[in-house]
Amino acid sequence: MADRDEESYESAGASIPEPVKEPAKVPDETTDLTRGKTSRREEAYLTLGIIYYGGHVAHWVWLQVxxxxxxxxQPYT
Incomplete structure (x- = not known):
C-alpha cells in the first residue's frame, strides 16, 4: 500500500505533504518556572507563610542579637 501512495505522488508531480503541526501548548500557570514567574497560589502560600512565621523569626533574631x-x-554599664 505504501508503494501505491508513493507512485500516486510521483505520477501526479505533487510533492509529499508536510506533517501537520500540533498547536502550541498553553503553559500551565501553576508551573511557569521557565520565566521566573510564580503562580498566584505560590505567592499566596509565601505571603501567608511570611505573615505566620515572620513574627516568630523576628523575635528569634532579636533574642540572638x-x-x-x-x-x-556589660562592661560599660
Whole structure:
C-alpha cells in the first residue's frame, strides 16, 4: 500500500505533504518556572507563610542579637 501512495505522488508531480503541526501548548500557570514567574497560589502560600512565621523569626533574631551584644555592653554599664 505504501508503494501505491508513493507512485500516486510521483505520477501526479505533487510533492509529499508536510506533517501537520500540533498547536502550541498553553503553559500551565501553576508551573511557569521557565520565566521566573510564580503562580498566584505560590505567592499566596509565601505571603501567608511570611505573615505566620515572620513574627516568630523576628523575635528569634532579636533574642540572638541581645545575646551577642549583652557581653559587649556589660562592661560599660
Amino acid at each position: 541581645q545575646e551577642q551584644l549583652f557581653p559587649l555592653v
